[in-house]
Amino acid sequence: MPFNTAGQNDALSGGIGNAITHIGVNTLVTAPPTDTSPGTGTTAAATEAAGGSYARVAVSWGAPAGGQRSNSGLLTIDVPAGTFGFLTFWTASTGNSGTQYRGWVPINGAVSGFGTVDAADLTANTVTSPAHGLVNTDRVIFLNVLGGTLPGGLVEGAAYYVVGAATDTFQVSLTSGGAAVDLATTQGELYFMKVVPETFGSPGQLTVQAGALVLDGTGV
Structure with a gap:
């Protein structure tokens, strides 16, 4: 309520x-x-x-x-x-x-927001989040939205490196500047938070x- x-x-x-x-x-x-x-x-x-x-x-x-x-x-x-x-x-x-x-x-962790992963994102291994404010090498943590399920390949609460950042989309990697994580076949929504260790x-x-x-x- x-x-x-x-x-x-x-x-x-x-x-x-x-x-x-x-x-x-x-x-x-x-x-x-x-x-x-x-x-x-x-x-x-x-x-x-x-x-x-x-x-x-x-x-x-x-x-x-x-x-x-x-x-x-x-x-x-x-x-x-x-x-x-x-x-x-x-x-x-x-x-x-x-x-x-x-x-x-x-x-x-001043930068945060919501993102979606649709069919096109799965193909490109991208998260769509308009004007997300993230840049390559940032660390980002993903959380479920309303008890949903994160796209395949992502672990809730884990901190990834941002790669392939564009204005409205970004990818994540296990290493700084590394290959994008394969998001597999699961579409969905997510919440992200930047962390600067x-x-x-x-x-x-x-x-x-x-x-x-x-x-x-x-x-x-």
Whole structure:
């Protein structure tokens, strides 16, 4: 059921906005399609950062407005050496036993959108998404739309490299600049999100600016 803006704000005030108290960081490896996102299960699937001074950080949310709610202050997260692709949402400072995990968002994932794969796309191994904003070598993650099935050859939650990018279409590969993934015979719709991994050769800090994390209730 759709809610008006007041209903969306209420949901964020009394629901998920109060439940999420901490932000964590999860890894992204460099061998797609094994770059699996943390997923939507009861526990986070991807490996959380560990070692050094790393710890989840507490997050405070501003008042809901326009059906959205964002973090009210700068977040600084100490991380060990490694490559990180996801910020994760938690209800506690520790634990991943089935009650603490609430979801994830890609790091630097400002570009996202919907795409379709029809008969012509299957032949060309392309995803059609008008003015998608992706360029070759970008990393992109695919998700199902409304519980549907992704086109054959694509793994949900995996991070691929964009190749063959045009204004309204793009292909994906398992390697940067490599051959396009064969989409086989399955047409369908999908949602994509760009992720820009952060790699640290030694311990460092990830920063999240105030207002950069947005809980969006406008889709409900």
